[in-house]
Amino acid sequence: MPDxxxxxxxxxPEGLASEEHLELKTRPTDEPGSGEVLIEQLYLSxxxxxxxxxxxxxxxxxxxxxxxxxxxAWGVGRVIASKSGRYPVGSYVRDRYGFAGMQDYTILPESSxxxxxxxxxxxPAQIGVxxxxxxxxxxxxxxxxxxxxxxxxxxxxxxxVVGTTAGQLAQVKGARAVGIAGGPDKCRYMVQEIxxxxxxxxxxxxxxxxxxxACPNGIDVFFDNVAGKILDSCLSKMAYRGRIVSCGAxxxxxxxGQWRGLHNYWNVLVGSLRWEGLSIHNYxxxxxxxxxxxxxxxxxxxxxxxxxxxxGLENFIPVFHRLFTGANLGKLVLxxxxxxxx
Amino acid sequence: MPDxxxxxxxxxPEGLASEEHLELKTRPTDEPGSGEVLIEQLYLSxxxxxxxxxxxxxxxxxxxxxxxxxxxAWGVGRVIASKSGRYPVGSYVRDRYGFAGMQDYTILPESSxxxxxxxxxxxPAQIGVxxxxxxxxxxxxxxxxxxxxxxxxxxxxxxxVVGTTAGQLAQVKGARAVGIAGGPDKCRYMVQEIxxxxxxxxxxxxxxxxxxxACPNGIDVFFDNVAGKILDSCLSKMAYRGRIVSCGAxxxxxxxGQWRGLHNYWNVLVGSLRWEGLSIHNYxxxxxxxxxxxxxxxxxxxxxxxxxxxxGLENFIPVFHRLFTGANLGKLVLxxxxxxxx
Numbered sequence: 001m002p003d004x005x006x007x008x009x010x011x012x013p014e015g016l017a018s019e020e021h022l023e024l025k026t027r028p029t030d031e032p033g034s035g036e037v038l039i040e041q042l043y044l045s046x047x048x049x050x051x052x053x054x055x056x057x058x059x060x061x062x063x064x065x066x067x068x069x070x071x072x073a074w075g076v077g078r079v080i081a082s083k084s085g086r087y088p089v090g091s092y093v094r095d096r097y098g099f100a101g102m103q104d105y106t107i108l109p110e111s112s113x114x115x116x117x118x119x120x121x122x123x124p125a126q127i128g129v130x131x132x133x134x135x136x137x138x139x140x141x142x143x144x145x146x147x148x149x150x151x152x153x154x155x156x157x158x159x160x161v162v163g164t165t166a167g168q169l170a171q172v173k174g175a176r177a178v179g180i181a182g183g184p185d186k187c188r189y190m191v192q193e194i195x196x197x198x199x200x201x202x203x204x205x206x207x208x209x210x211x212x213x214a215c216p217n218g219i220d221v222f223f224d225n226v227a228g229k230i231l232d233s234c235l236s237k238m239a240y241r242g243r244i245v246s247c248g249a250x251x252x253x254x255x256x257g258q259w260r261g262l263h264n265y266w267n268v269l270v271g272s273l274r275w276e277g278l279s280i281h282n283y284x285x286x287x288x289x290x291x292x293x294x295x296x297x298x299x300x301x302x303x304x305x306x307x308x309x310x311x312g313l314e315n316f317i318p319v320f321h322r323l324f325t326g327a328n329l330g331k332l333v334l335x336x337x338x339x340x341x342x
Numbered sequence: 343m344p345d346x347x348x349x350x351x352x353x354x355p356e357g358l359a360s361e362e363h364l365e366l367k368t369r370p371t372d373e374p375g376s377g378e379v380l381i382e383q384l385y386l387s388x389x390x391x392x393x394x395x396x397x398x399x400x401x402x403x404x405x406x407x408x409x410x411x412x413x414x415a416w417g418v419g420r421v422i423a424s425k426s427g428r429y430p431v432g433s434y435v436r437d438r439y440g441f442a443g444m445q446d447y448t449i450l451p452e453s454s455x456x457x458x459x460x461x462x463x464x465x466p467a468q469i470g471v472x473x474x475x476x477x478x479x480x481x482x483x484x485x486x487x488x489x490x491x492x493x494x495x496x497x498x499x500x501x502x503v504v505g506t507t508a509g510q511l512a513q514v515k516g517a518r519a520v521g522i523a524g525g526p527d528k529c530r531y532m533v534q535e536i537x538x539x540x541x542x543x544x545x546x547x548x549x550x551x552x553x554x555x556a557c558p559n560g561i562d563v564f565f566d567n568v569a570g571k572i573l574d575s576c577l578s579k580m581a582y583r584g585r586i587v588s589c590g591a592x593x594x595x596x597x598x599g600q601w602r603g604l605h606n607y608w609n610v611l612v613g614s615l616r617w618e619g620l621s622i623h624n625y626x627x628x629x630x631x632x633x634x635x636x637x638x639x640x641x642x643x644x645x646x647x648x649x650x651x652x653x654g655l656e657n658f659i660p661v662f663h664r665l666f667t668g669a670n671l672g673k674l675v676l677x678x679x680x681x682x683x684x
Binding site for chain 1: 394398400569583588589590591594601602603604605606607608609610611612613614615616617618619620621624
């Protein structure tokens, strides 16, 4: 069994996890037990939510991390030792629940896995638009947002994979997709490459006016990855009986304790809004439905996507930080090894 | 046909409506048209939402008021002229949609009416626990809040009729009801007369600790009539997958434009909460279901209630203001005339 490098959380972060909270340690690999497989990881997914698992002290929706734990991560890999009838050596798999972990190898029970068809899409997309972020977009937009034909869905943090996928799912349902992203390059990308109907730059001085102009009948569904001022702005523009999906809070991840004040929540009452917090951990029993639906729309070419691949498990920290500076475009993944190795 | 005194909105208020916005004018009464009845009003309901209809400029959920309109109000009365087969002269009726109006007489189409059985309850209760406030509590608690056996439901503005009814509906469903009210007298009333499981005084210095102690497993349903600081406090105490019903915002009715900042909305995301604004105008097609359910529980003695009756249409303004100072206990109604008159 090969040695295994693992990113271990050595101290709980209060804000963004960094060198003082994380350490790369080497440990021997175990043998898989009955019903388990040993996976060599090919690509690991970098997601803002990983910081949430490290930061959070409450055990809500899928488990938080303790000091000494391997950093949670979703990944795709190849089975190199198997005690599972369903996943023989050589199968490609992704993990359902984010316990692949930031490490070279992982042992997982077959109940935690979902098969990967390498012919369907490159591996980075299998943990992006077709993986956990795709599931997040699916349950948030389809189950909570429920866009109807002719409606307008706004997505903040639009240029991330959850955002691009959520907007396209709204379009699949016949709604218009309006993105909110940082800078003219990302906005162009959203419209020209991903195919959003419009995209508004939150850094523009006339952001409020641009957003209002892009949503002449108000916002029917707001899929929010950001919180803070952008949420407050969208709250005031929600159409009567609109829906807000709280999926992330990038603007507040560094905030300890209370978040900055939200003022326009009057519209929840006045506008008969429905506002729900999303955690995919509430949907375990519907993952197969979501995987199948996403793969169907993907085959039809209705889910455009883009990945940015960084190299090397050892580079986890600086690459992870790119998620929070807005430096990346598309789904950020870390390549652990080439498919052909091992 | 008798003369009709009507409270007319002569100027739109920005905060609480007062003498400068309202004028009592006398006009002749009309004849009812086909399918309509002329009603002499016996009791009219005083509700915080009336100020919302006056203040609001957006036409959402049931119509806002224009300068020159009769002040909207729900009421109970007796038919004194009829061109309706369903409601002959002498029938008692209440209006469904709040267009009885602050006036001596009203003409309404039969589709706007619901029959009143005088033997079931005194008239003030027919427009309280069994009227629009009862419907509000019903749709808010049953349809949005969905309390389950063993859960804890917290109600702010608990001593109002919507609050007392909402908490008791949670109890009907097997949940614990915890009130939030102002002052020890109201809190005693909530527990001893209405039968809430606990009631916390928001004016107490240790309000936060008392509320936390009353909800050891967190708040599963929060039915909010107040907004502001009490909402912020409850947000931080919501149990995972809890539900918030925004029914009113007494703490913010005087506020122009943006409301005071809300900080603990992080829990919508982290706690997978569902937060919905309630307007009974979204439930027109389910009113009969609600009336029937409320009357059923009322007959079983499961809906305790209390009314405070003030006298005389001409006293509308000072009596209405009692709603906003916390001076009243129970459902505030205005007696227009004695049942035996006319």
